[in-house]
Structure formats: structure tokens, C-alpha cells
Amino acid sequence: MQTLQNVLTHGRTLPNALADSVAALQDSRDRALCQELCYGVLRWHSRLEALVLNLLEQRPRNRDRDLTLLLELGLYQLLYTQIPPHAAVSATVDTARALGKSWAAGWINAVLRRFQRERASRLQAVDLDCATRHAMPPWLLGWLGTDWPADWPSLVQASNARAPLTVRVNRRRCDRDAWLAQLGAVSLTGTHLTELPQAVILSRALPVTELPGFADGEVSVQDAAAQFAAMLLALQPKQRVLDACAAPGGKTAHILEHTEVALTALDIDARRLARVAENLARLGLQANLLVGDATDPASWWDGLAFDRILVDAPCSGTGVIRRHPDIKWLRRPADLPALTVTQQRLLNQLWPLLSSGGRLIYATCSVLRAENDAVIESFLQRHEDALVRAPDIPLGRALQFGHQILPGERDMDGFYYACLEKD
Ligand SMILES: C[S@@+](CC[C@H](N)C(=O)[O-])C[C@H]1O[C@@H](n2cnc3c(N)ncnc32)[C@H](O)[C@@H]1O
Structure with a gap:
């Protein structure tokens, strides 16, 4: 409950909020269950919330909003898990007592039992609304529909599925x-x-x-879609390579496993960069780790050009919702313009660091055109020495400039790649 409140009310990311709750649990089965319930409720949050409101005769008072969330937890178990219904109902009722709201125990029990009796009609009522049916924020569903008029239903379905390891x-x-x-x-x-x-x-x-x-x-x-980055760089031994947005280091490590290159791994976030160091130590790999702002090379660059640059840009994460369902409720439409400004700046500022004949790979885990082909289009308009090459990816779909893998294709995350070469 606390984890869900920390995400939905206080805006913390799910992995961050979950870390505290899971650490308090001794038994690995309890930890797994806690994780499954938190991920599941966030995957289906707006549909579950609509069901709760449909079942309640009146909106709960603000101070009882935790009970609405508790009902979402109970409904999630009834709808989406193999937990026997009587166990799901009694665990939910017990949680109300544990929250110091024993007065609500009978009420919670009655609401969940009503759902069991009237399941089909209640679901039919809330599912009339498309965004609710798919548990997507309406603005995001609208954007997906605009960018992927034919693919959005399968894209959304894949985004609500559990991702493989x-x-x-x-x-x-x-x-x-x-x-x-x-x-x-x-x-x-x-x-x-x-x-x-x-x-x-x-x-x-x-x-x-x-x-x-x-x-x-x-x-x-590492998701398979992310493993194309090291391939697309077309690495040669001893090349100077910049991984400009490196943390936590998945692609950094893959580059070094792939070819012996002189790699600089840069990230603006020192704490996240520490995770790159941990990962490289476990793998027995070495890189030059730098904390720095990639949009301000003057503050960290030694002046020697790079043969290869990877820009794995910060983005909306709309391609990885199946792994991070909290993205649906933490992101806001207003985030997008700021992200695209950063993405543009990263490309503009890093381009001069690339040697002539060098290659830059731009990657995002977004499925939104604004963060992908539109960023590349605008970059190309301002850089006559940039040639765009079709990324050699034998699945997904070729776009005007880059290449998109949609979530669920070959059980991969959604990823975008563009390949730029300097004249
Ligand atoms: C998508 S993640 C990178 C994932 C990483 N490449 C991997 O494969 O594990 C984006 C990263 O960009 C970093 N970042 C954001 N703005 C940056 C900037 N201006 N300069 C450098 N790093 C930045 C974030 O801290 C974050 O770690």
C-alpha cells in the first residue's frame, strides 16, 4: 500500500518506492508477491480505479483515499491473479484493519463480494471508455494513436503485458x-x-x-532491443568511443564485451554512474568514467575526437512501459517538450566531437515520433555534414530516418535507433 501511495501520490518511481518495502520483508516469497502486486496494480491502475468508483455508491472522503487504493489491490487479485478469491478478499480486509481502519473491514468485504457477483456488468460499464479499458492515460493513448494509427492496439496490449527476463x-x-x-x-x-x-x-x-x-x-x-546499440556502432578495436548517457551501463558493458575500444562513459548523474562502475567491475571491464553534462562538452572533453558516439538519450520511456508501468502515471504531457529540447541539445553539442568519417548512434526507448524521427529530422536540417544511414536491424520497421522496434515485437522492448555519419 505504502509503495503504491509513494508512486501515485508522491511521484516516486516504482523501483525506488519498492526497494524500501521489499527490504523490510524477510521471506523471498513475500518479496515476490509484493512486487507482483505493486507492478500489477500500476499496470492496470486507471481501469481498477474506474471499477472502484463504479462499485462505490459515493466517492470516498479524501482521508480515505487509501481505501480506494486498497480496493484496487483487492480487485487486481480477483481479476488478474490466480490467488483464490476468498484469500484475496480476506487479505484485503485484513489490510484495512492493519491500516487502523477496522470500521471499513465489512465495507471492503461487501464491495469486493459485489464485484464478484456483478463482475461482467461492472467491467462492461467501465470498459466503454477506451483509455480506461487499456489502462492508459487518455493523452498518451491519443499520442500513440496519432503516431501509430494501425499499430496502437497491439502496442498498447504489449505495453500492458509482463516483460520477460x-x-x-x-x-x-x-x-x-x-x-x-x-x-x-x-x-x-x-x-x-x-x-x-x-x-x-x-x-x-x-x-x-x-x-x-x-x-x-x-x-x-538487458532487453534484446537494447542489444542492437553495440552492433550498430560497427566498432573496430582501439577506436575512441563515447557513451554519452551511460548509466546504469548496460550498453557501456556491451560495447566493451563486444570490442576492445577506448571507451569514455559519461553521465550527468554521479549516483547512477556509480552503478556503471559496479557493473564493469563485475564483468571485469574498464572504461574512463566521467560525471558530466553531455550538452556542455567544454566542461569535460579533452579535445580528442571520438570515432563512435552513442547517445542513448533520456526520453519518455514509452517503449518500456511493460517493464515500468509507473511511467503511465508519472509522466505528464508537458514533459515531452523539455525532453525533446534535451535530445536536440545532446545531438547538437556532441556532433562536433565526432571525427570525420565517424558514426553516431542516437537511441531512445520511446515510441513517440517527437523524440525519434522528428529529432533527427530537425538535426539534419541544421547539419549539412551529417549523413543518415538506415540502421541494419532485421526486424521492426524502417522509418523515414531511423528504425523503430515496437514493444512486444519478438518479445522485445520498444526502441528507436538512428545512425548518423559525418562527411
Ligand atoms: C536512457 S538512460 C541511459 C541508459 C544506459 N545507456 C544503459 O544502457 O544502461 C539516460 C541517461 O542519460 C543521463 N543523462 C540525462 N541528461 C544527461 C546529460 N545532459 N548529460 C549526460 N547524461 C545525461 C541520465 O542520467 C540517464 O542515466
Whole structure:
């Protein structure tokens, strides 16, 4: 409950809010359940909220808003989990008591029982509204519909599905098939993707520390769509490479596993950059780590040009909602203009650092044209020495300038890539 309130009322991100709650739980099964319920309620929040309001005869008083959320938690279990209904109802009632609201126990019980009796008609009523049916903020659904007139239904469906655990096998430490052969010992199976030599989609999620060889750097968690970045850079040994928005270091590590290059990993956020250091240490890799603002190279650049630059720009995250359902409720329409200004500035300011004949990869985990092709279009209008190349990605769809993978395609996250070369 506290976790959900911290996200929905206080604007904290789900991983951040969840870390506190999960740390307080001793049993790993309780931790898994807490995680499942929090992710699930946030995945379906606006649909569950509409159901609660439909079931209540009157809106609860402001000071009882926690009970509305508690009802969402109960309804989530009844609608979307295998938890036996009687257990879901009694756990929800018990939580009301634990919140010091014993007076509400009978009321919570009655509302949930009413839902069980009238489930079909209640769902039909709230699902008349398209945004509610898909548990999407109306503004976001509108944008997705505009940018993806034919694909938005499958895009939204994939965004509301659970994401698989996908890993990247470290080719410096371990052969992919040898790693796959170890999975039976932990009752897992894995499917490797033909388009990406190191990517494996696992049959179920488990704590990363239980992955075979994790502590020894044989494997890292990374969605398959994100693994195209290192490929698209077309790296050659000893090249000078800048990873300009590096933290927490998924792509930094992949670049270094892929080819021995002289890599500078830059991020504006010192705490997030510390995670790059941790990841590289586990994998036995080295980079020059810098805290700095990529839009202000004068403050950190040594003046030597880079052969390759990766700009994995901060973005709306609309391609990774299936992994971060809190994005739906934390993002605001007004965030987009500020993000696109930053994205433009990153490209404009980093372009002079690229050597002639060098390559820059621009990436986002967004599905919105404003953050993707529109950013590249505007960049190209102002840089005559920039050539746009079609990214060599054997799935997804080619756009006018870049390439889009939509969430769910081959069970991947949504990702956008554009490839720019300097004349
Ligand atoms: C999408 S994340 C990068 C993910 C990372 N490339 C990976 O694969 O793990 C965007 C990162 O950009 C950083 N960032 C945002 N604005 C920046 C700026 N002006 N200069 C450098 N880093 C910035 C954020 O702190 C964040 O870590």
C-alpha cells in the first residue's frame, strides 16, 4: 500500500518506492508477491480505479483515499491473479484493519463480494471508455494513436503485458550455448534470438543473483532491443568511443564485451554512474568514467575526437512501459517538450566531437515520433555534414530516418535507433 501511495501520490518511481518495502520483508516469497502486486496494480491502475468508483455508491472522503487504493489491490487479485478469491478478499480486509481502519473491514468485504457477483456488468460499464479499458492515460493513448494509427492496439496490449527476463551473455567470459546448457540446473530454459548472438530470453523471472555465472560476469540483464546499440556502432578495436548517457551501463558493458575500444562513459548523474562502475567491475571491464553534462562538452572533453558516439538519450520511456508501468502515471504531457529540447541539445553539442568519417548512434526507448524521427529530422536540417544511414536491424520497421522496434515485437522492448555519419 505504502509503495503504491509513494508512486501515485508522491511521484516516486516504482523501483525506488519498492526497494524500501521489499527490504523490510524477510521471506523471498513475500518479496515476490509484493512486487507482483505493486507492478500489477500500476499496470492496470486507471481501469481498477474506474471499477472502484463504479462499485462505490459515493466517492470516498479524501482521508480515505487509501481505501480506494486498497480496493484496487483487492480487485487486481480477483481479476488478474490466480490467488483464490476468498484469500484475496480476506487479505484485503485484513489490510484495512492493519491500516487502523477496522470500521471499513465489512465495507471492503461487501464491495469486493459485489464485484464478484456483478463482475461482467461492472467491467462492461467501465470498459466503454477506451483509455480506461487499456489502462492508459487518455493523452498518451491519443499520442500513440496519432503516431501509430494501425499499430496502437497491439502496442498498447504489449505495453500492458509482463516483460520477460532477457539477458546478454558476456562473450568474453562464456560461450552462449555453454551458458544455455547450465540453465537446466536452475529449472530454466532460454531461447536465443537469431538476430542477436548474445541475447537469451528466459522462460521465467528470477532474482539476477540466481542466474548461473552472474557473480562471475558471465551474464547481464538487458532487453534484446537494447542489444542492437553495440552492433550498430560497427566498432573496430582501439577506436575512441563515447557513451554519452551511460548509466546504469548496460550498453557501456556491451560495447566493451563486444570490442576492445577506448571507451569514455559519461553521465550527468554521479549516483547512477556509480552503478556503471559496479557493473564493469563485475564483468571485469574498464572504461574512463566521467560525471558530466553531455550538452556542455567544454566542461569535460579533452579535445580528442571520438570515432563512435552513442547517445542513448533520456526520453519518455514509452517503449518500456511493460517493464515500468509507473511511467503511465508519472509522466505528464508537458514533459515531452523539455525532453525533446534535451535530445536536440545532446545531438547538437556532441556532433562536433565526432571525427570525420565517424558514426553516431542516437537511441531512445520511446515510441513517440517527437523524440525519434522528428529529432533527427530537425538535426539534419541544421547539419549539412551529417549523413543518415538506415540502421541494419532485421526486424521492426524502417522509418523515414531511423528504425523503430515496437514493444512486444519478438518479445522485445520498444526502441528507436538512428545512425548518423559525418562527411
Ligand atoms: C536512457 S538512460 C541511459 C541508459 C544506459 N545507456 C544503459 O544502457 O544502461 C539516460 C541517461 O542519460 C543521463 N543523462 C540525462 N541528461 C544527461 C546529460 N545532459 N548529460 C549526460 N547524461 C545525461 C541520465 O542520467 C540517464 O542515466
